[in-house]
Amino acid sequence: MQTGECFCGEVKYQINGPLIDPLSCHCSRCRKAFSSQSSNYARIAAEDFQWISGEGKLTSYVSKQGFGLLFCGTCGSTLCGTFDGVIHGITLGCLNGEPELDEIHHIFVDSKASWEVMPANVTTFSTGRQPADRRE
Secondary structure (H helix, E strand, O other): OEEEEOOOOOOEEEEOOOOEEEEEEOOHHHHHHHOOOOEEEEEOOHHHEEEEEOHHHEEEEEOOOOEEEEEEOOOOOEEEEEEOOEEEEEEHHHEOOOOOOOOOEEEOHHHOOOOOOOOOOOOEOOOOOOHHHOOO
């Protein structure tokens, strides 16, 4: 079991299953959405996710394509991603403790910010990975 929470601690959750396919996305949309050089997240099975406290404090943004983000309405921490209203992934930065993760793949590195320096010895992809490349 993994737990996570926002910066102010008002919103807390737990995950009763594995973190799947951890990624660091460097596209311009993720840079804007996460106010950072990249987004760092892992997919989860929706049935493995449960809010512990503060669900009423959440606010959301949903794109025209149905992708969305849930974040704390008090401190602004981005907690998870949704698609058509279903939670499909969590941000790695809000996890408590040190989660056991497979290698984090860096995607869309061809569109990374000019000021970002990629670390040595990481797996990178110029764009996103093809479905055949994904591990289930």
